[in-house]
Amino acid sequence: MALQRKYGGSLPAILDQxxxxxxxxxxxxxxxxVSFMPSFRKxxxxxxxxxxxxxxLVRPRRGNR
Ligand code: HEM
Structure with a gap:
């Protein structure tokens, strides 16, 4: 929801897309x-x-996804 609001639909809100x-x-x-996303320790x-x-998350995909 935060990424939907941040980008207003100009980028997908789902990281996988x-x-x-x-x-x-x-x-x-x-x-x-990032903003209120917490950091994670090792x-x-x-x-x-x-x-x-x-x-x-950056793997090659088939089609337009
Ligand atoms: C370890 C797994 C995670 C990965 C790989 C990840 C990755 C990312 C990345 C790459 C962004 C930046 C996207 C952008 O600004 O365009 C982001 C943003 C964000 N993440 Fe995560 N995230 C993870 C876990 C979490 C968790 C557990 C939460 C919540 C408890 C969270 C909440 C958020 C929020 C709220 C934003 C948007 C911040 C803003 O408004 O700029 N993330 N995440």
Missing amino acids: RKDLTPDLIAYAVRHG TEISDAQVSELGAY
């Missing part, structure tokens, strides 16, 4: 937080897990 994210940006958001989400999340 975004095409503009990079693994670095995703890692930055997870480690530092004891909560390891660097390896953050990399996997980044790779998942």
Whole structure:
């Protein structure tokens, strides 16, 4: 809902549908937080897990998603 409000529909509110994210940006958001998104410590989400999340969210997709 926060991302729907932030972008007013000009970007998808669902991270999994975004095409503009990079693994670095995703890692930055997870480690530092964004607005009221909390940051996560390495004891909560390891660097390896953050990399996997980044790779998942920027994975190639078929069709227009
Ligand atoms: C570890 C898993 C998560 C990942 C990979 C992640 C990733 C991201 C990214 C990349 C953004 C930036 C999007 C943008 O500004 O265009 C974002 C924003 C946001 N996230 Fe997360 N997030 C995670 C977990 C969470 C959790 C657990 C919460 C809530 C408790 C949360 C709440 C938010 C909110 C509210 C924003 C929008 C902040 C704003 O208004 O600018 N996120 N997230």
